Amino acid sequence: MTEYIVGVDLGGTKIRTALATLDGEVRAEVEVPTNAQAGYTRVLERIAETVEELRRQVGLTTKPLRVGLGAPGPLDPVRGIVHVAPNLGWRNVSLVSDLAKLTGVPVFLENDANLAAIGEFTYGAGKGTRDMIYLTVSTGIGGGLILGGRLYRGAGYGAGEIGHITLLPDGPLCSCGNRGCLEALASGTAIAREARELIGKGGGQSILALAGGAEDAVTAKTVARAAYQGDAEAKALFDKAARWLGVGIAAAANLLNPAVVVLGGGVMKSAALFWGRLEEEVAARVLPGTREVLRLKRAELGKRSGVLGAVAFAIRPE
Amino acid sequence: MTEYIVGVDLGGTKIRTALATLDGEVRAEVEVPTNAQAGYTRVLERIAETVEELRRQVGLTTKPLRVGLGAPGPLDPVRGIVHVAPNLGWRNVSLVSDLAKLTGVPVFLENDANLAAIGEFTYGAGKGTRDMIYLTVSTGIGGGLILGGRLYRGAGYGAGEIGHITLLPDGPLCSCGNRGCLEALASGTAIAREARELIGKGGGQSILALAGGAEDAVTAKTVARAAYQGDAEAKALFDKAARWLGVGIAAAANLLNPAVVVLGGGVMKSAALFWGRLEEEVAARVLPGTREVLRLKRAELGKRSGVLGAVAFAIRPE
Numbered sequence: 001m002t003e004y005i006v007g008v009d010l011g012g013t014k015i016r017t018a019l020a021t022l023d024g025e026v027r028a029e030v031e032v033p034t035n036a037q038a039g040y041t042r043v044l045e046r047i048a049e050t051v052e053e054l055r056r057q058v059g060l061t062t063k064p065l066r067v068g069l070g071a072p073g074p075l076d077p078v079r080g081i082v083h084v085a086p087n088l089g090w091r092n093v094s095l096v097s098d099l100a101k102l103t104g105v106p107v108f109l110e111n112d113a114n115l116a117a118i119g120e121f122t123y124g125a126g127k128g129t130r131d132m133i134y135l136t137v138s139t140g141i142g143g144g145l146i147l148g149g150r151l152y153r154g155a156g157y158g159a160g161e162i163g164h165i166t167l168l169p170d171g172p173l174c175s176c177g178n179r180g181c182l183e184a185l186a187s188g189t190a191i192a193r194e195a196r197e198l199i200g201k202g203g204g205q206s207i208l209a210l211a212g213g214a215e216d217a218v219t220a221k222t223v224a225r226a227a228y229q230g231d232a233e234a235k236a237l238f239d240k241a242a243r244w245l246g247v248g249i250a251a252a253a254n255l256l257n258p259a260v261v262v263l264g265g266g267v268m269k270s271a272a273l274f275w276g277r278l279e280e281e282v283a284a285r286v287l288p289g290t291r292e293v294l295r296l297k298r299a300e301l302g303k304r305s306g307v308l309g310a311v312a313f314a315i316r317p318e
Numbered sequence: 319m320t321e322y323i324v325g326v327d328l329g330g331t332k333i334r335t336a337l338a339t340l341d342g343e344v345r346a347e348v349e350v351p352t353n354a355q356a357g358y359t360r361v362l363e364r365i366a367e368t369v370e371e372l373r374r375q376v377g378l379t380t381k382p383l384r385v386g387l388g389a390p391g392p393l394d395p396v397r398g399i400v401h402v403a404p405n406l407g408w409r410n411v412s413l414v415s416d417l418a419k420l421t422g423v424p425v426f427l428e429n430d431a432n433l434a435a436i437g438e439f440t441y442g443a444g445k446g447t448r449d450m451i452y453l454t455v456s457t458g459i460g461g462g463l464i465l466g467g468r469l470y471r472g473a474g475y476g477a478g479e480i481g482h483i484t485l486l487p488d489g490p491l492c493s494c495g496n497r498g499c500l501e502a503l504a505s506g507t508a509i510a511r512e513a514r515e516l517i518g519k520g521g522g523q524s525i526l527a528l529a530g531g532a533e534d535a536v537t538a539k540t541v542a543r544a545a546y547q548g549d550a551e552a553k554a555l556f557d558k559a560a561r562w563l564g565v566g567i568a569a570a571a572n573l574l575n576p577a578v579v580v581l582g583g584g585v586m587k588s589a590a591l592f593w594g595r596l597e598e599e600v601a602a603r604v605l606p607g608t609r610e611v612l613r614l615k616r617a618e619l620g621k622r623s624g625v626l627g628a629v630a631f632a633i634r635p636e
Contacts, residue, residue: 074606074607129473130473131472131473143573145573145574147465147466147470148465148466148468148470150466152465152466152574153575154449154574154575154576154608154611155447155448155449155575155576155577155611155612156575156577156607156608156610156611157575157607158575158605158607158608158611159573159574159575160573160575161572161573161575161605161608162572162573164572164605165483165569165572165573166485166565166568166569166603167484167485167487167569168486169485169561169565176605178602178603243487247484247487250484251483251484251485251569252573254479254480254482254483255461255463255477255478255479255480255483255570255573255574256463256470256472256477256573257471257472257473257474257475257476257477257478257479258472258473259473259474284496285484285496287476287479287482287494288392289392289474289475289476290472290474290476290479292474293472293473293474293476294473
């Protein structure tokens with residue numbers, strides 16, 4: 001009899017769940033809204049419901065062997081606790097034991113960026129390598145490290161925070177409270193902030209027009225749209241962000257000498273706008289020994305990287 | 319019968335060799351000048367002579383089991399080749415096979431900073447941890463990473479180059495050709511360069527006086543001496559370097575979430591001048607999850623960290 005596991009990618013807005021065999025073959029997959037405002041217990045019930053739904057779809061009469069669960073926020077994978085998850089409104093919740101009780105299945109927890117890294121490493125752009133840095137560039141910049149073929153967690157389960165490498169000590173304030181972090185210079189939020197600053201100085205009129213004239217409505221997407229239409233100011237904003245991204249990637253690559261750096265996240269949907277600039281900056285800044293082995297690649301699994309990482313993690317929890 | 323191994327730390331100016339038991343107990347140790355100008359073959363003979371000398375001292379009649387050898391420069395530990403070692407004047411030498419032929423003992427090669435990291439991890443400031451970043455701050459800034467209890471080499475054996483994290487993209491030129499690397503901002507060479515720039519602008523007169531009035535003779539040591547005598551300009555130079563060192567360490571710590579960062583090298587002899595400033599900068603810049611687990615420590619083995627790392631490596635070559 002085939003045995004199954006479940007992977008869950010729990011995000012602030014969506015829950016994505018997949019049922020797969022122990023060989024990693026996905027048999028069914030579903031995405032539902034998180035509805036975080038309904039509260040902690042209701043979110044857990046939603047997760048359990050997706051698992052039931054997939055069991056029904058596949059016609060599985062037994063329980064799955066394990067659930068691999070990715071969640072945001074600083075968390076303790078060993079004790080199974082999420083310390084803080086602002087998007088979900090959670091603080092120090094015993095996610096693992098609560099969900100295990102609800103589903104009757106053992107649950108293994110890991111942070112979402114780490115699982116996305118495992119996903120790309122196992123099924124996507126990092127396949128076949130042993131040393132990989134994964135970055136997700138969206139409203140923030142998160143990351144995960146696969147070193148020597150395994151997820152590297154760090155002494156306090158906090159490794160991979162490439163978004164919080166300082167690149168400009170007196171630079172813009174970051175969400176972490178520090179200044180000049182990579183995240184504060186190259187995330188979608190940073191691009192939007194720079195665009196609004198430009199508009200505040202009387203520039204960026206094409207960008208503003210695309211946001212319906214409302215400065216507050218300007219996002220990185222608006223800037224990307226303007227850049228695709230040929231707007232030079234918008235292009236310059238992406239160039240600047242790409243330069244910082246290159247500086248940050250080169251710093252991490254010089255430290256870790258990986259075979260591949262994989263970039264995912266919403267901002268990478270606009271990669272065509274700045275990929276050349278990014279590659280150029282990385283090549284200029286990495287040491288010869290790293291330049292020789294390093295490849296820069298776009299993530300290949302899109303919004304499925306997290307759930308597929310959760311599947312791989314459920315198959316072989318470390 | 320007790321079996322022995324040998325650890326060798328080959329530097330540009332000195333060779334340090336130790337004979338130890340498989341339990342890591344050092345029975346004899348010797349240091350001789352490298353005399354690199356005498357040429358490659360003569361340096362190899364010097365190494366072989368130190369091994370013979372130690373065997374005599376201990377009264378060992380058999381050959382040691384293995385030699386663990388630390389050497390400078392980008393090298394390939396698997397093929398046993400040193401690619402470039404400017405201090406020794408070497409390029410693409412087959413160090414492992416040549417030394418093995420000469421001594422009749424199997425040789426295992428690793429770069430010197432990685433072995434110093436292993437030394438501090440096994441016998442020094444990193445003992446008892448699993449995740450450690452080692453930095454050596456001297457004329458340059460080198461480093462080595464112990465992750466999950468093992469040396470992490472990277473995909474091209476080039477991991478640990480913490481000195482070449484970019485911190486100031488348009489900053490001073492680094493020896494690697496890049497701009498604004500940690501090494502270009504906080505090494506002994508950087509401190510001396512800043513002092514000479516200060517003198518060039520008419521300042522730094524106490525520093526200049528301590529160098530006998532010769533601007534070219536100013537080194538980081540001269541600046542340290544002036545600072546210890548209470549010179550405010552010299553103290554400010556160390557403060558500035560310590561700040562950059564803190565920014566660089568925080569960047570690496572946010573990425574790797576280590577339990578300990580160990581600092582060695584010549585500049586750390588003056589650590590009393592800047593340790594407080596350094597700790598402050600690191601604390602201000604690391605993420606909460608890293609701040610909780612991280613300790614900043616001075617290396618404990620002094621000039622023996624390399625040779626003791628070579629001993630540990632010879633005992634258990636990975």
